[in-house]
Amino acid sequence: MLLFRSEEMVGRWCQAHQVPWRPLVTLDQLWQLAVIWYANRLTAESRRPAADEMASVFAAVGLEGPFWDPKADTWRSAI
Amino acid sequence: MSLDLDTTVKLAIYTTIAETAAAPTAVAVAQRIGAAPQQVEAAFTRLYEKRLLVPEPGDPSRIRMAPPFSGVPTAFPVETRGKRYYANCAWDALGIPAALHEDAVIPAADAFTGERITLEVKAGRAVPQECVIHFAVPAARWWEDIIYT
Numbered sequence: 146m147l148l149f150r151s152e153e154m155v156g157r158w159c160q161a162h163q164v165p166w167r168p169l170v171t172l173d174q175l176w177q178l179a180v181i182w183y184a185n186r187l188t189a190e191s192r193r194p195a196a197d198e199m200a201s202v203f204a205a206v207g208l209e210g211p212f213w214d215p216k217a218d219t220w221r222s223a224i
Numbered sequence: 225m226s227l228d229l230d231t232t233v234k235l236a237i238y239t240t241i242a243e244t245a246a247a248p249t250a251v252a253v254a255q256r257i258g259a260a261p262q263q264v265e266a267a268f269t270r271l272y273e274k275r276l277l278v279p280e281p282g283d284p285s286r287i288r289m290a291p292p293f294s295g296v297p298t299a300f301p302v303e304t305r306g307k308r309y310y311a312n313c314a315w316d317a318l319g320i321p322a323a324l325h326e327d328a329v330i331p332a333a334d335a336f337t338g339e340r341i342t343l344e345v346k347a348g349r350a351v352p353q354e355c356v357i358h359f360a361v362p363a364a365r366w367w368e369d370i371i372y373t
Contacts, residue, residue: 146313146314146315146357146358146359146360146361147313147314147335147357147358147360148314148332148333148334148335148341148343148355148356148357149334149335149336149355149356149357149358150334150337150339150341150354150355150356151354151355151356152356154334154335154336154337155336155356155358157336158335158336158358159358161336164360167358167359167360167361167362168359169356169357169358169359170356170357170358170359171356171357172343172350172352172353172355172356172357173350173352175314175315175318175350175357176318176322176345176349176350178315178318179292179315179316179318179319179321179322180322182292182315182319182322183291183292183316183319183320183322183323184322184323184325186238186291186292186319186323187235187238187239187242187323187324189227189231189234189235191234191276192274192276193274193275193276199363203363211362212359212362212363213362213363214363214364215363215364216364
């Protein structure tokens with residue numbers, strides 16, 4: 146995932162690289178994801194969230210729909 | 225309580241990176257924990273299957289990614305603890321201060337224009353900044369090519 150100053154720059158990058166426009170995430174959402182994902186990464190208990198947990202994490206920060214479903218096979222039709 | 229080999233290897237990797245800002249080789253991890261390098265390489269493979277590690281393509285004795293840390297320089301440096309770490313992406317750039325529980329400065333850039341966008345984590349929060357993050361790959365396909373993702 147990449148960082149941009151504005152939605153306009155995302156659009157120009159997508160056009161230049163022929164990449165479809167995909168959902169955008171705010172800095173606050175990304176920080177929440179970073180904390181949930183990595184706050185205990187240096188401990189023995191750390192692990193990557195399972196698929197169901199991932200979907201719950203995304204929903205908790207406002208990211209919902211097939212694009213954010215780690216088990217989805219229908220994401221193409223939703224974007 | 226004794227830890228299994230994979231957990232011991234994982235902790236050795238992350239402890240080394242946190243201390244030095246550099247990813248250790250399988251040989252270095254083996255020396256640190258008193259195991260054979262072949263055992264550690266096998267653990268690298270199992271940790272990859274658990275989505276906790278990405279060995280360097282073509283060289284399973286080296287680490288390309290131990291998320292949120294990158295084993296190689298990237299466009300997402302993270303400055304904290306007087307060191308420069310590297311993250312794999314924008315998410316992981318915030319993940320490093322989250323993992324280290326430290327303030328950090330992230331001198332990143334707009335992926336299209338190259339304009340400097342400095343992100344900052346201070347007192348347990350991301351300092352507001354004018355920016356957006358674009359995910360090019362849906363969650364179901366992140367690990368098909370995690371280096372691209």
